[in-house]
Amino acid sequence: MLRRTVPILILASSGLLLFVSAFSPFTVGLQEIVLKWFNILAAVAFVLGAGNLLAVNLEQISSHRPGWAYSAITLAAFVGTLAVGMLKVGAVPNPMYPDVHFAGAHDDPQAPFGWIYGYMLVPLTSTMFALLAFYVASAAFRAFRAKNFEAILLLGTAFIILLSQTAAGMFLTGWIPEDSVFSFLRLDVIKRGITEYVQTAGMRAILIGIALGVAATSLRLIFGIDKSYLSKT
Amino acid sequence: MQRIWRVCATLATIATLSGLSAFAAAAPPAPTDVSAVDVPGDGGAAIHVRWSVPAPAETKLAVIERRIVAPVKEGEAAPADAPWTEVARVDAKKGAEPGYTVSGLPNSEADRHASDQIVFRVAFIGVDDQQTAFVEAAPVVARANLILFKKIPLAIVCAVVFASVLGWIFLARSGGSVRIRRIAALEAIDEAVGRATEMGRPVLFVPGIQDMNDIQTVAGVTILGRVAKTAAEYDAKLEVPTSRSIVMTAARETVQSAHFAAGRPETYDESAIRYITDEQFGYVAYVAGRMVREKPAACFYMGAFYAESLVLAENGNAIGAIQVAGTAEASQLPFFVAACDYTLIGEEFYAASAYLSGERDQLGSIKGQDAGKLFAAAAILTGVVLATLASFTPSGPLAGVSSAFRAFFGG
Numbered sequence: 001m002l003r004r005t006v007p008i009l010i011l012a013s014s015g016l017l018l019f020v021s022a023f024s025p026f027t028v029g030l031q032e033i034v035l036k037w038f039n040i041l042a043a044v045a046f047v048l049g050a051g052n053l054l055a056v057n058l059e060q061i062s063s064h065r066p067g068w069a070y071s072a073i074t075l076a077a078f079v080g081t082l083a084v085g086m087l088k089v090g091a092v093p094n095p096m097y098p099d100v101h102f103a104g105a106h107d108d109p110q111a112p113f114g115w116i117y118g119y120m121l122v123p124l125t126s127t128m129f130a131l132l133a134f135y136v137a138s139a140a141f142r143a144f145r146a147k148n149f150e151a152i153l154l155l156g157t158a159f160i161i162l163l164s165q166t167a168a169g170m171f172l173t174g175w176i177p178e179d180s181v182f183s184f185l186r187l188d189v190i191k192r193g194i195t196e197y198v199q200t201a202g203m204r205a206i207l208i209g210i211a212l213g214v215a216a217t218s219l220r221l222i223f224g225i226d227k228s229y230l231s232k233t
Numbered sequence: 234m235q236r237i238w239r240v241c242a243t244l245a246t247i248a249t250l251s252g253l254s255a256f257a258a259a260a261p262p263a264p265t266d267v268s269a270v271d272v273p274g275d276g277g278a279a280i281h282v283r284w285s286v287p288a289p290a291e292t293k294l295a296v297i298e299r300r301i302v303a304p305v306k307e308g309e310a311a312p313a314d315a316p317w318t319e320v321a322r323v324d325a326k327k328g329a330e331p332g333y334t335v336s337g338l339p340n341s342e343a344d345r346h347a348s349d350q351i352v353f354r355v356a357f358i359g360v361d362d363q364q365t366a367f368v369e370a371a372p373v374v375a376r377a378n379l380i381l382f383k384k385i386p387l388a389i390v391c392a393v394v395f396a397s398v399l400g401w402i403f404l405a406r407s408g409g410s411v412r413i414r415r416i417a418a419l420e421a422i423d424e425a426v427g428r429a430t431e432m433g434r435p436v437l438f439v440p441g442i443q444d445m446n447d448i449q450t451v452a453g454v455t456i457l458g459r460v461a462k463t464a465a466e467y468d469a470k471l472e473v474p475t476s477r478s479i480v481m482t483a484a485r486e487t488v489q490s491a492h493f494a495a496g497r498p499e500t501y502d503e504s505a506i507r508y509i510t511d512e513q514f515g516y517v518a519y520v521a522g523r524m525v526r527e528k529p530a531a532c533f534y535m536g537a538f539y540a541e542s543l544v545l546a547e548n549g550n551a552i553g554a555i556q557v558a559g560t561a562e563a564s565q566l567p568f569f570v571a572a573c574d575y576t577l578i579g580e581e582f583y584a585a586s587a588y589l590s591g592e593r594d595q596l597g598s599i600k601g602q603d604a605g606k607l608f609a610a611a612a613i614l615t616g617v618v619l620a621t622l623a624s625f626t627p628s629g630p631l632a633g634v635s636s637a638f639r640a641f642f643g644g
Contacts (some may be wrong), residue, residue, distance in 0.1 A: 022383045025276035025377040038446050042479055049478030049508035056507050067526065121512070128514035132540060135547040142550075143571040203563055206579045208609050210561045213583030214448055215391070216398050216602040221451070225402065225594045226586055228455045229483065 008224045015222040017047060053078065085113045164191035247271030259290035261359040264325075269353040269370040272334060274382025277375050282353045283332035284368075288324055294358040295325035296332055298367065301349050317354070325357055338375055348581040350374055352456060355524065386641045393528055393608055405597025413596055418557050418575035419456075419585055422533075425555045426463045429530035436460065436469040437529040439545060440484060441560070442513055442534020446478045448583075449561050453536035454483050461491035465500055473506040474523065476516040481508045517541040521548045534558040534573070535582070537566045546572035559585065612642065 014034045021031035057071035083089065090112040091104030127168045146154045163169045164187035173186045183189055220226035264284040272279035282298075286292050300315040323333045338351070350372035357365045380388075400464070405411045429436045438460055440453040457473065464471040471488065475481040485506045492501040509519045524532070527643055532549040534542070542558075542565040549556045550572050558569035559577030569576045577585060580602065587595035616638055623635035 023388050024380055025380060028276075038444075042444060042477070045478035045482060047478075049481060052478075052481065052508045059504075064275055070522075093449060124518075125512065125514040128518055128544070129540060132544060135543045139568065139571045140544060174256075206563050206566070209578075209580035209606065210563065210583070212394065212602045212605045212609070213561065213580035215394050215605070216598045217448055217452060217583045217586070219395060219398050220587065220595060220598050223596065225398075225592075226455070226590070228586055228590060229451055229456055229487070 004227065004230050007230060008227065012222045012224065015218060019218075050078075081113070081116055084116065089113075160187065160190055161194065164188050236436060255311070259364040260361075260365060261341075261357050262287040263365040264295065264355045265359055267353070267355050267368045267370045269351070271373060271376050272336075272380050274380065276381060277377030278338045279334055279336040280338065280351060280353065280373055280375050281332055281334045282355065282370065283330060284325075284355050286331055286357070289326050291359050292325045292357045293360050293362075294322050295331070295333070296356045296364065296367075297321050297323070297335065297353060298355075299335065299338075299351055299353045301351050302372065315352075316481040320353075322358075338636050374435075386643065392641075394605040397604040398598050398602075401601035401604065402594050402597040405593040405600070408622060409597070411593055411596040411600060413584075413588060413599055416577070416581055416585070416588055418559065418577045418581070419459075419588055421555070421557055421575045422456075422460055423463055425531035425533070425557060426460065426467055426469055428555055429464075430467040430469040432530045434530035435472050435527055436464050436531045436533070437520075437527075437549075437554075438471060438473045438523065438533045439536070440473065440475060440480055441534075441538055442476045442516060442541065443537035445479045445483055447537050449537040450477075450480060452583055452586060453559070454480070454487050454534045456533070457484060458491050458587065459589045461488040462495050465492045465495035465497045468497070468500060470502075471505060472523075472527075472529070474509050474516070474520055475506065476509060476511055476513070478508050494599045513539070513541060517544050517610040520545060524548045524552055524554075528552045529554055532556045534560070536560065536571065536584075538562055538569075543572065549573070616642070 017027060017030050017034055021027040039228040054075070057075050060071040061068045061075070074138070085106050088102055088104055088106045088111075091106050092108040092110050094100065094103035094105070105111065107117070108114050109118055140158070143156055144151070146152045146155050163172070169187040169191075173188075176182050176186050178186070184193075217226070221229075250519075254507055266283070266285040267286055268284075269280050269282045272281055281432075282297055284295065287516075297320045298317045299320050300317045302315045320332055320335050325331060335353070351374070352369060352372050354367040354369040356367040359365075361596070401409075401411075427438055438457055440457060441447070441450055443450050443452075445451065461471055473484050473488065475484055485503055489498075489501050489503075489508055491500050508514050525548065529549075529552075532545075532554045534545060534556070538545075538560050539562065542560070546556060546558065546569055556573040557575045557577075558573040559582040560566065560569065561579050561582055563579065566576065566578055570578075584599045587599050595616075617634075619631065619635040621631070623632040628634060
């Protein structure tokens, strides 16, 4: 009983508090406390995550499973970064306490930890992000194939939007005077019409649905109607 | 020569005297009736300052300054050592009752206590840019009110939506009809897991990259329960890489619970649900690499996704996996629609938990959600009709009704 009732009570009280704090400034302090509790929980849970990371990768290495070298690299990076950060290896001295080793900032760009972040992590994540361009191209190639009426509409719309964003768009229709009766044929005008009316209307419909979905889901959770997130064991 | 000097000195004296007289004439009269009152129905961060303008023709701007002083007893003067801070320079004559609402006062505990008194003073700048002396208002306290007045319309809308959801839940309990249309993406769960079982390949479930305080992750973990139960029944291998430690713990509980529910507790493998990293693209690199190496036959993406959505979905597409996605991130929906076989769009994603449970209470809440949608559609339609009619008679009563309607909904 405790495994189910206590979590539901915590969820219901926290949920109601967060809801009321949107309307009453008197509960803002309590709302901040709830959010701090979550941060404390997340910090404690991070130990679990780090333990899991170590256990899984050590097991992978010890049993020489395929790809164990990746695990070795992961562990070396994890332990190395953790040690450099926590022991403040090479930390830039604090001007107020130059003789106290641990007074220096560990994340200073000049310190090894800052160096690892700036020259290893950031380029690696940027590389992954840059790959997105190729994935967008391949997804667009597949999505814009004119298989049926809806796909033709999508293709036509994408063609207009893409063309209007380039110099070719202005070259093709830019000569039509903006104040003439044919100004609606200008690609920039068509693009504005598509993005401001068609796309915005569709997006708002989705957003209204999402907002109502959040409200209904929150009510189900707060009133304990939906308990599927709790263990039944 | 002496005469020239005398003439010059006379001219200089005349010029100086005329300049001084011009200065005296340009300075407008100082403000009168300066007062400061707390703005009602706010969070305790706004004060309205009022003044009277004795000579409007000579006055241009009002300079408002404030200083926060420690609580003082009624009738006592405020300490004089608190520094003055300029708040604003505004049109001194604007409106029937000239004044200015000072908002955004520091209201955090570190900056100011709720009972601190604030003293405002106002000076005028004339048309010749000459400033008058400051006139102080009586000290005032910016009090936080129980309810924010500007949020009352939102509270009414919330009350209507909540009432409709709860009303439908009670109706469903009492035996009302709760038929819900078929959601293809949820029906496809069995098909996708079955296919993975037949092919002897694993099922991959990605619960997004946000923590459990994001309601999308909660919705994703709920769907994980159903996927895990089906996988346990079919004896398919399920892998759940997570980017947050708490999500890993919640996912383990859910999957274990699903294995118990399927009557196969011995097949539960805790190591298949693992924490990877909080770093967005580090997580993506792991999952994409895993997909390429292990080639799962079914991939589920349920939760909060950002730039990584397309990387994951395209990799899944490249390995020929059957893919089902669900998210409420509107900006990522097009990517999932383009690359996945089935997509739960926004509200469908939130409805999934109720849909999969099949419980009357939960299905009733979806009906209530639909009633809320009807209310939104009716409000939009009313607003459009009112705005259209008001555009024909801009000064008529309909224009007032239209603008009041728009203001109610925060427009």
